[in-house]
Amino acid sequence: MELHELRTFCVVADELNITRAAQRLHMTQPPLSRKIKHLEEKVGSKLFNRSPHGLSMTVTGQFLYEQARQLLEKVETINSTIRSMERSRRPLLGIGFVPSVFYDQLPLLVRSLRQNNDVDLSLVEMTTVQQVQALKVGRIDIGFGRLKIDDPEVEQEKLLDEDLLVALPTGHPLESKAPSLEELSCHPLILFPARPRPSFADLVQGLFHRKGIKINVVQETNELQTALGLVASGMGVTLVPRQVVNVQRRGIVYVPLADPEICTQVICSRRRGEALSPLLEEVRAAFLSRARRS
Numbered sequence: 058m059e060l061h062e063l064r065t066f067c068v069v070a071d072e073l074n075i076t077r078a079a080q081r082l083h084m085t086q087p088p089l090s091r092k093i094k095h096l097e098e099k100v101g102s103k104l105f106n107r108s109p110h111g112l113s114m115t116v117t118g119q120f121l122y123e124q125a126r127q128l129l130e131k132v133e134t135i136n137s138t139i140r141s142m143e144r145s146r147r148p149l150l151g152i153g154f155v156p157s158v159f160y161d162q163l164p165l166l167v168r169s170l171r172q173n174n175d176v177d178l179s180l181v182e183m184t185t186v187q188q189v190q191a192l193k194v195g196r197i198d199i200g201f202g203r204l205k206i207d208d209p210e211v212e213q214e215k216l217l218d219e220d221l222l223v224a225l226p227t228g229h230p231l232e233s234k235a236p237s238l239e240e241l242s243c244h245p246l247i248l249f250p251a252r253p254r255p256s257f258a259d260l261v262q263g264l265f266h267r268k269g270i271k272i273n274v275v276q277e278t279n280e281l282q283t284a285l286g287l288v289a290s291g292m293g294v295t296l297v298p299r300q301v302v303n304v305q306r307r308g309i310v311y312v313p314l315a316d317p318e319i320c321t322q323v324i325c326s327r328r329r330g331e332a333l334s335p336l337l338e339e340v341r342a343a344f345l346s347r348a349r350r351s
């Protein structure tokens with residue numbers, strides 16, 4: 058799929074009306090309808106239900122819309138960052154992060170860096186595996202993730218251990234107690250991210266497998282927010298790091314596990330053997346300081 062196809066699709070999805078969408082896109086209706094039909098043929102599924110009353114998105118269409126919006130926002134962020142670099146000629150600091158570390162320490166760190174340093178920041182959401190690859194090619198300068206990755210070119214440091222909580226739909230039978238892993242295994246489980254692997258999903262599965270507990274995984278999704286949405290809809294439950302409680306999502310409650318020692322790590326990754334610049338040292342120290350206070 059091309060970016061221009063996704064932009065066209067998102068306009069139609071926003072309007073749910075070919076006439077209004079065509080006006081926004083400064084084109085006529087027939088070629089717009091053909092573009093959408095061609096995109097449906099590409100993905101191999103209907104994206105819209107068509108009726109005399111207008112359009113409505115199919116499940117596939119809704120999924121593509123959510124993913125396309127995120128992708129287009131990332132592309133715009135990249136373009137905006139490049140334009141800003143060209144205007145200011147300031148140094149660029151690339152920070153990779155998994156979504157579940159962006160709800161506590163990282164936002165405050167980013168705010169401090171923006172206020173106190175003459176630097177442009179590039180924040181890139183990526184798994185720990187992707188961070189390692191991005192560090193090796195120079196796409197980012199530092200990463201915050203949750204997996205230990207054995208790579209001779211990358212150095213990793215554990216910043217803290219973080220409790221795991223269970224995200225449950227409101228009114229769930231386990232809402233009023235701290236469930237054990239055995240009790241959780243009786244309920245459908247949602248894992249994230251689905252790919253690339255290994256990932257946080259493998260850490261969660263490992264908790265059960267090491268105890269010989271079988272689980273029923275009903276859905277794997279790439280996005281934390283999508284996983285929480287599925288929990289809110291009643292499809293299943295999911296395990297999340299404690300700082301995710303800062304995500305106020307209607308229809309979800311967070312409860313601790315019966316075993317308080319079940320946790321996940323927050324890990325800082327950087328290129329091995331490369332002396333830390335004063336700015337990178339500030340990033341590491343500020344994150345570590347914030348982590349110790351949490």
